[in-house]
Amino acid sequence: MAPETLLAYAMNGEALLPKHGFPVRAVVPGFAGVRSPKWLRRLTVQDYRSDNPIQAGDYKLYPADVTAETADPANGHTIDTMPLNAAICEPTRGAILKPGGNRIRGYAVSGDRTIVRVDVSGNGGRSWVQAELERDAAAPFAWTFWSTSLDLPLGEHELAVRAWDEAGQTQPALPDETWNHKGYLCACWHRVRVNVT
Template identity: 70%
Template structure:
């Protein structure tokens, strides 16, 4: 059936904290992220760089080519008829928690709190299956190849369409999908209907929506999104004029955590308080989460709850809070023994990417 981006969209937008309406960028309140380990599609953050394209699934085609044996053009029905895989994975915007960096000094981009993240069941063929169907010879795979995605959405205020790429090794990994289904239902328009890439462990920018074509090539995509944007730059570097060889291209996401409950500014009763949140690490396991009721002077270890490879870990902790003002803090540790920086000043950059400092929430206890 045809895609209808406007249908029910205002109702879904009303559920979220909208940072921009055009392009549409929004995140859920943090307490809603803790309602379910799998995030409902209507509560999943939305990151758009331009329009929400109207695509008719009946006439949709995905073009696959490049350094392959042959070109392939697939309908949505043909994609759905291929062997299907479901992967539970967390997607996260590279600008998640930008608000914390913005509090240090001005940065560009939407002021995301800690809600530019979500976890879902994604279903579709593995990307490697699609490449193989197009004649890609696994035996001849060589280093230096990349898989580039071109999409149907036009970047806001620009004359080009969205595009990005990933290294071939990640494209061939079993967790990397072309998804047409999210939590058992067709993708919503704002989440990429009818087809998107899902690249677990990588920043959301590498999981493009509204796919138009896939190309295997000997270099990263030259689309400005890939070549110039989403670069982690030293704090003194001005993002204007940044090129393909500057900065660190953001791919695998770093260790992060956030307090979802209680909310900032909450008024609590004295005594035992439950603190809940999430922790996530791109391609490594979360090993421990610590929670503090006094800004990091003393810590208790949180109880780790449901988790999965390439998905976030839910956690909770009980702490005693006497009357007064308190700064709650959370920090995670990964399987390599790495933890988060204490202050956002340590990783501040002009684009506001990769805000991973201890998450801090001030509350009042009566």
């Protein structure tokens, strides 16, 4: 177990609310939320995966040709870490921007690796500029905030963002590259349409 793992009973100085896991919730940084169970009443340490139906069967990743009817949890890949992902937070979809330099900002995250680069496009991915990263080395599982400026001419534009991690991995361009019947771990380029007038 990583030393950053917490048993949380309070948040912001107040007891956890039931929706956040009262009385105690495990918080396991770097792993998918399903590995941070809520409503703990007892804790056991074991050297094998949980056989709880939700832990053992529900959060599995299957190939694209597997359907809900043909899925066999024994053959699914257990989801532990979250995929590399990035999002544009500003501007928002449908924003009206002025011509010239426009600030584009967002975040990137990788379950268990460091974000080393974020690329931003003003033309749907035909060309890219590298964003500036704002990273806290003391918080290895935290979001990496990024920002850049794009010089956008008049017209409609599709902004896109993709992140890269320390292993040289990046996000797929389209959701069908990671399609699965449950929709899990779809972390393709985030796209935002804006209008420059």
